[in-house]
Amino acid sequence: MRQAKTAVVGLTLVAAMLTCIAGAAIAAPTINGAGATFPEPIYALWMNKYYELTGVKINYQGIGSSGGIRQIEAGTVDFGGSDAPMRAAALVESGLIQFPMVVGGVVPIVNIEGIAPGELRLSPQALADMFAGEIVYWDNDAIRELNPELELPHQAVTVVHRAEGSGTTWIFTNYLDKVSPMWHEKFGTGKTVAWPVGVGAKGNPGVAAYVQRVAGSIGYVEYAYAVQNKLPHVSLRNAAGEFVQPTIESFQAAAANADWASAKGYYMVLTDQPGEETWPIVGATFILLHKKMENPRTARAMLKFFDWCYDHGSEMAVEKDYVPIPGNVVEMIQESWEKELRANGQQIWPLAAEK
Numbered sequence: 001m002r003q004a005k006t007a008v009v010g011l012t013l014v015a016a017m018l019t020c021i022a023g024a025a026i027a028a029p030t031i032n033g034a035g036a037t038f039p040e041p042i043y044a045l046w047m048n049k050y051y052e053l054t055g056v057k058i059n060y061q062g063i064g065s066s067g068g069i070r071q072i073e074a075g076t077v078d079f080g081g082s083d084a085p086m087r088a089a090a091l092v093e094s095g096l097i098q099f100p101m102v103v104g105g106v107v108p109i110v111n112i113e114g115i116a117p118g119e120l121r122l123s124p125q126a127l128a129d130m131f132a133g134e135i136v137y138w139d140n141d142a143i144r145e146l147n148p149e150l151e152l153p154h155q156a157v158t159v160v161h162r163a164e165g166s167g168t169t170w171i172f173t174n175y176l177d178k179v180s181p182m183w184h185e186k187f188g189t190g191k192t193v194a195w196p197v198g199v200g201a202k203g204n205p206g207v208a209a210y211v212q213r214v215a216g217s218i219g220y221v222e223y224a225y226a227v228q229n230k231l232p233h234v235s236l237r238n239a240a241g242e243f244v245q246p247t248i249e250s251f252q253a254a255a256a257n258a259d260w261a262s263a264k265g266y267y268m269v270l271t272d273q274p275g276e277e278t279w280p281i282v283g284a285t286f287i288l289l290h291k292k293m294e295n296p297r298t299a300r301a302m303l304k305f306f307d308w309c310y311d312h313g314s315e316m317a318v319e320k321d322y323v324p325i326p327g328n329v330v331e332m333i334q335e336s337w338e339k340e341l342r343a344n345g346q347q348i349w350p351l352a353a354e355k
Contacts, residue, residue, distance in 0.1 A: 028054065029298045031305070034061040035068020035081025036167045037203040039102055039285040041224040042320045043081070046313050050305055058305060062203055066165025066191050072096065072288045078298060080288035083167020084191050088265035097291050097340050099266050099333040100284040101309065103255045103323035105223045106171050107246045107281065109231040111211050112138060112153065117232040118245050121146040124237060124280070128180035130218060131159055132187070133197035138216065153216075160210045160219035163200030165191040171283035172220045175271040179280075220281075223251075223321050240276045250279035251323045258284075260329045284325075291340050299343035304351060307334070 040062040047058045063071075065082035072080030073094050086098055108127060110120060122130075126142045129135040135142060139152040162169045170191045176183040187193045201210040201219070208225040211217045223246050226233050235243045244250050254273040260266060270282040287306065293299045310333075314324035325333075337349035 028056040029295070029301050031056070031058045031079070031298060031302055032061075032077045033059065033068075033079040033081060033287075034063050034071050034077045035288075036065045036083045036285055037062035037205065038065075038083045038104060038106075038168045038171075038222045038283075039081060039322070040204070041222075041228070042102060042313075042317050042322050045316050045320065046305075046309050049313075049316070050308060056301060056305065062205075064162070064164040064191075064203065065167030065170065069288065072290070075290070078289075078302060081285065082288060083283055083285045084170035085267045085269070085284070085286055086265065086288070087267055091265045095291050096288050097265075097336060098286045098288050099336060100260075100268065100286050100325055100329070101306070102317050102325065103251060103258075103270065103282060103284045104321070105246045105251045105254075105279050105282050106168055106175075106220055107223050107226050107233040107279075108218060108220050108236070109208065109211050109226045109233050111213075111215055111217045111231070112155070113215065115150065115232050117226075118235050119147075119150065119232070120234045121243050122234045122236055124176075124179035127234075127236070128176045128183045130157055131161070131176065131195075131198070132180075132183060133159070134182075155216040158214050158217040159195070159198030160201055160207050160214070160217050161195050161198050162192075162207060163202050166203075167191060167283070167285065168204060168220065168222060169193070171271060172281060174269060174283075175281045178272045227321065236280055238276075238278050238280045239272050239274050240278070242276045244277065244279055246279050246321075248318055248321050248323065250277055251282050251321070253278040254280070254282035255284075255323050260332060266333075289341065291342065293341070293343040293348075296343040296346050296348055299341065299348045300351060303337055303341070303349050307351075 043060050065084050068080035068082050071077045136157055139154045173193050174189045177189045201207045204221045204225045207219040208221050208229045211219040212229055235245055237243050253275045254270050257273050258268055268284055272280050310330045317324045341348055
């Protein structure tokens with residue numbers, strides 16, 4: 001009898017172990033992404049909330065857009081993030097698909113004693129001249145003429161730029177390239193450029209931290225980092241000739257002209273857009289996926305998360321000063337998922353196709 005009981009207990013333990021193993025096997029997959037630091041504040045908020053609701057763990061490492069593109073091309077992450085959109089031909093060559101997640105603003109930030117957020121006015125040319133090393137002191141005549149009411153110090157300008165390949169840099173230099181013939185001729189647009197002056201810092205957080213420490217400095221960051229670090233941003237003259245502040249409304253004004261339906265591979269540039277209320281340095285941030293993936297469960301879990309962000313994350317995005325992607329564009333994106341994405345030969349969207 002004792003042997004029979006022992007056998008029953010042993011079988012029960014084995015069954016429990018098998019149940020645990022089976023449970024582990026069907027547990028929610030961990031999803032890994034890397035790339036742009038521009039959207040990192042809203043991605044972190046979305047991922048934490050989604051984990052609370054679903055138990056799905058999503059890791060995202062802000063390493064810059066260049067790093068995100070390299071890692072997704074190498075297949076070392078499940079998805080990449082980039083603020084610099086890839087051209088349609090490059091997407092085809094790499095076997096990737098891209099789609100926008102949110103729109104946000106890049107803002108010049110300064111550290112000048114006595115200057116409050118939005119007080120300092122800059123023209124496009126003055127901004128380009130500072131980053132080109134043509135304006136070297138804060139009391140330069142070009143800046144004083146724009147700010148007759150401010151007491152600007154005779155203090156050297158310290159330019160802070162990104163040290164690594166960055167989509168934020170791509171957006172910022174794309175703007176400078178459009179508004180300054182001098183910048184266009186000498187430096188151009190890129191995730192990295194041959195900066196003539198300044199010091200490099202890693203990521204949006206690194207630029208914000210450096211500007212916060214160094215008096216007389218100017219840098220450029222995604223707007224959320226300026227707000228989080230309580231750093232004064234500038235007021236910038238836009239294409240309509242109006243001095244505007246970076247706000248969700250001025251970002252929305254820039255995004256309002258976006259014609260996503262005509263954008264091949266969702267390639268869209270939103271800098272120097274028309275409109276009296278438009279903030280001139282605005283860009284979308286993109287997700288990159290392989291068209292052909294190996295694991296259907298991981299692929300579906302990713303799309304389910306991105307769909308949740310579009311469907312339930314808009315309010316959180318606005319709270320972080322990002323512009324949500326319009327619903328009609330989301331429908332276009334989901335049609336792209338259905339047509340182009342496969343995992344182990346299986347269609348992975350819509351989710352009703354899950355097996």
